[in-house]
Amino acid sequence: MTHLFYKRVSLLGLLLLVGLVSGCSNTGIESQILEQAKTAPQFRIGMVTIKEPKLYEAKVFQYRIPNPTITIPGRVASMGMISAGKGLDKLAANYNFTEMLKENDFRLSERLSTQLKAELEKVGYEVVDTPVNDHRHASDFRGGFCLNAPVMSEPCSNYFLHVVVDFAGYTAFTLGQPYVPMLQLRVRLISVTGESAISAISDGDFVAQEEGAFKLIYAATFTYGGTVPVDGPTDVPFSPKFALRGRNDLDNSKRIIAGLEDASQELAKRIAMNLQ
Numbered sequence: 499m500t501h502l503f504y505k506r507v508s509l510l511g512l513l514l515l516v517g518l519v520s521g522c523s524n525t526g527i528e529s530q531i532l533e534q535a536k537t538a539p540q541f542r543i544g545m546v547t548i549k550e551p552k553l554y555e556a557k558v559f560q561y562r563i564p565n566p567t568i569t570i571p572g573r574v575a576s577m578g579m580i581s582a583g584k585g586l587d588k589l590a591a592n593y594n595f596t597e598m599l600k601e602n603d604f605r606l607s608e609r610l611s612t613q614l615k616a617e618l619e620k621v622g623y624e625v626v627d628t629p630v631n632d633h634r635h636a637s638d639f640r641g642g643f644c645l646n647a648p649v650m651s652e653p654c655s656n657y658f659l660h661v662v663v664d665f666a667g668y669t670a671f672t673l674g675q676p677y678v679p680m681l682q683l684r685v686r687l688i689s690v691t692g693e694s695a696i697s698a699i700s701d702g703d704f705v706a707q708e709e710g711a712f713k714l715i716y717a718a719t720f721t722y723g724g725t726v727p728v729d730g731p732t733d734v735p736f737s738p739k740f741a742l743r744g745r746n747d748l749d750n751s752k753r754i755i756a757g758l759e760d761a762s763q764e765l766a767k768r769i770a771m772n773l774q
Contacts, residue, residue: 544651679757
């Protein structure tokens with residue numbers, strides 16, 4: 499039984515990116531695993547499990563500035579009150595916002611995974627699931643990310659796509675302005691063999707930070723919407739039909755979910771476009 503278990507791991511398992519940050523090591527890579535990665539189809543990608551956000555945010559970027567005619571002591575006191583009020587307001591708004599989405603069974607990670615897989619397949623990739631439950635350091639990468647256990651995909655892949663949700667929710671510039679959908683994703687594509695057969699990725703996309711066979715061959719931040727929407731290679735402006743008139747509309751679950759679904763779909767298309 500033990501022999502069969504290790505044989506299956508050697509056939510299906512791929513250690514992924516354990517040398518990109520301090521304290522990680524890839525010395526345990528089996529040569530047989532590396533050889534199988536080399537013989538994997540050129541356009542097969544293992545998509546690492548996308549982690550569900552712990553908190554969806556209803557964020558105000560700028561609270562009102564105190565009247566400049568108020569005395570200095572009064573302004574200092576006002577700033578303190580605004581700071582305290584901002585903290586309490588943010589905590590309550592984000593908690594209510596997140597609970598509302600949970601009550602409506604909305605899971606961005608599942609929608610995004612499905613949409614991203616479909617869009618990558620449209621541009622010619624074969625996508626296989628790479629289940630990873632522990633994203634240690636994945637929230638900020640810190641130059642890379644470590645995993646507590648070997649990453650497994652079936653069948654074997656050379657490339658692994660790792661997507662982290664940085665921000666998901668609705669934003670307003672001030673309390674008196676409309677709230678608009680915003681989704682921000684950080685994307686990394688790693689090659690186990692250190693080689694890239696993807697035509698859209700040039701040698702200029704390769705970064706210096708690598709160890710052994712693993713190589714980061716693409717990294718970018720993708721943004722949908724926000725108070726200053728941009729239309730660019732990795733950015734998509736929000737659709738006005740998903741905007742909310744103000745704070746009192748933050749319970750409009752139908753429109754909010756539709757806005758986040760549109761954000762997920764549009765960024766999935768944009769990611770696939772950059773990797774085709």
